[in-house]
Amino acid sequence: MSLSLDVLTVGETLIDLISTEESASGLRGAQTFTKYLGGSPANIAVYVAKLGGNAAVISKTGIGAFGKFLKDELRYHGVNTQYLVMDHRVHTTIIFVSRTQDTPEFEALRNGDFQLTPAEVPVEAIERAKIVHASTFALSREPCRSAVIKALRLAHEHGKIVSFDPNYSSIIWPDYQEAQHVMSEVYRYATITKPSLDDANRFFGQGYSPQEYIKMFHELGPKTVILTMGKDGVLISHDGQLLGYLPASKIKVVDVTGAGDSFWAGFLVALLDKRSLEECALFAREVVNLKLTIVGHLPSTIDCNEIYVNLPDPKQAIVKRMFNAIF
Secondary structure, eight states: OOOOEEEEEESOOEEEEEEEEEOTTGGGGOOOEEEEEEOHHHHHHHHHHHTTOOEEEEEEEOSSHHHHHHHHHHHHTTOBOTTEEEOTTSOOOEEEEEEOSSSOOEEEEOSSGGGOOGGGSOHHHHHHEEEEEEESGGGSSTTHHHHHHHHHHHHHHTTOEEEEEOOOOTTTOOOHHHHHHHHHHHHTTOSEEOOBHHHHHHHHOSSOOHHHHHHHHHHHSOSEEEEEOGGGOEEEEETTEEEEEEOOOOOOOSOOTTHHHHHHHHHHHHHHTTOOHHHHHHHHHHHHHHHHTSSSSOOSOOOHHHHHHHOOOHHHHSBOOOOOOOO
16 A cells, blocks of 8 residues: 655646846846756645655656756655656756746746646556645646646545645746636636735736635635735635735745745645644745745755744734625
8 A cells, every 4th residue: 555645746847047146137137047956846845845744746857967856856855756757758847047035037948847648647646645736837738737637637536635826927828818718627626726916916917906816716616715925924715704814924035936835835734734724824934934044945854843833823923804705
């Protein structure tokens, strides 16, 4: 009998080349880059493993130096790589990323990541998982789109928690109408979603209040919506009811790359630990604080119990108001 997986992520595992210096002109002004394991699903798997969870990825890379680097990095960080497909017919995807304290600029050279096929998504992997997670990036091209939809549909049918990251970008997915159609289909299977305010702006358009964005995400299907707003904090909603607001911590930010992924990982780990949604958000905020103070991945060892013990009382940390149901 195979061991269960806490979190199975499906989608891109790729090379992030992050600029070593901040540049006012973004990538155009960047001169030197450092190589990191990247891709939102892969990063989340790494962070879950660092938090003590059992994580695996379903992804496709090439078999060259970059693919071998990624496999080695995943294993080093404790991620199960038995479902990582290394294909001699493709090249590993590379993304250039600007280092910044705001939303990073990026440029992608895509190849292997989107060539994952539905046949390369084993039913056995879905059956082992407690949570199955995917992001919009992986949905933007076929055949990976069909592979991800298969994974999430199977997860839904098996009663798993399905988490979906609506990180839509017109740079990656220029066909906006197609993106809306595909993401709406995926949301039929989703249990939980964590859009950022930037994600909401890009997907629904600008001009709406955070509460209106939350309502629109609920209407697509997920029961739980966590809206992250950077320095403006986090809104927590469940079953159409706004549960509260969590302010952001005041810390010195070194690099925001991967902050959303670290929040995801922290939230999902706390959810599996049977914490309340408010406690999950508090725990995720602490994990994000660790990530924002460094370039690259989180530290090798993270004591979850120590974080839990030092969490503030949700009744004091979460701002509660008499919100009306947002439906």
